[in-house]
């Protein structure tokens with residue numbers, strides 16, 4: 001009985017979150033993300049009853065029909081909405097809170113370097129854009145958003161938005177975070193910038209010149225603002241039906 005009540009709750013939550021959903025019957029018949037969730041509930045029970053092989057076989061049958069690969073050991077909260085479904089992978093020790101939304105291609109995976117708890121913990125009300133990869137035993141805090149295509153390798157604080165490869169914070173508690181320190185982004189280009197800036201400082205020291213006061217990214221920010229204004233103008237122009 002609880003199983004069917006939970007199914008009704010899942011359908012209601014899809015109706016609330018997806019403007020494309022027109023009726024409960026449509027949601028029941030056309031949302032493979034929900035079928036994957038329901039199959040997982042059964043395979044998870046089998047897993048907990050120590051019927052490990054049956055659990056894995058059932059989850060693979062589910063994958064065949066839905067394109068979603070959820071390990072039966074994963075712990076999923078209530079009202080998980082996997083939109084478009086195809087290609088989602090959720091690993092054995094992943095924990096997903098309630099009211100989480102994720103799109104196609106999301107991976108909650110391991111890094112291949114850890115044992116035991118090696119998959120992420122996703123807290124309540126997190127939104128994960130399509131093809132995002134969240135890897136390792138890390139935590140994505142409540143209400144946070146992960147941009148499409150991001151690769152998240154570190155904890156994400158609550159109420160934040162992260163984007164990029166590797167992911168970095170662009171919003172925190174509603175405030176825009178502009179990355180001005182290359183140490184905040186761990187990629188080879190940032191390493192090159194850090195090395196370059198150390199070299200400039202060293203040269204300034206050798207020349208005995210006063211280091212100039214850095215104005216971080218002022219020009220870039222001005223360029224971006226101008227570009228956004230231009231885009232807004234183009235949007236109006238297109239909406240008048242005149243094309244560009």
Ligand SMILES: CC(C)(COP(=O)(O)OP(=O)(O)OC[C@H]1O[C@@H](n2cnc3c(N)ncnc32)[C@H](O)[C@@H]1OP(=O)(O)O)[C@@H](O)C(=O)NCCC(=O)NCCS
Pocket residue numbers: 084103128129130145146147148149150161162163164170171224
């Ligand atoms: C992450 C996301 C939620 C942020 O949306 P937002 O709060 O409106 O953020 P903004 O558009 O103001 O973007 C903030 C900055 O992050 C960048 N950014 C946004 N999404 C990004 C992404 N997925 N990857 C890389 N950078 C991204 C923007 O370019 C902007 O950078 P800039 O100001 O330096 O130019 C959104 O961009 C996203 O990725 N949504 C996923 C949608 C999705 O998966 N849809 C699937 C439909 S099938």
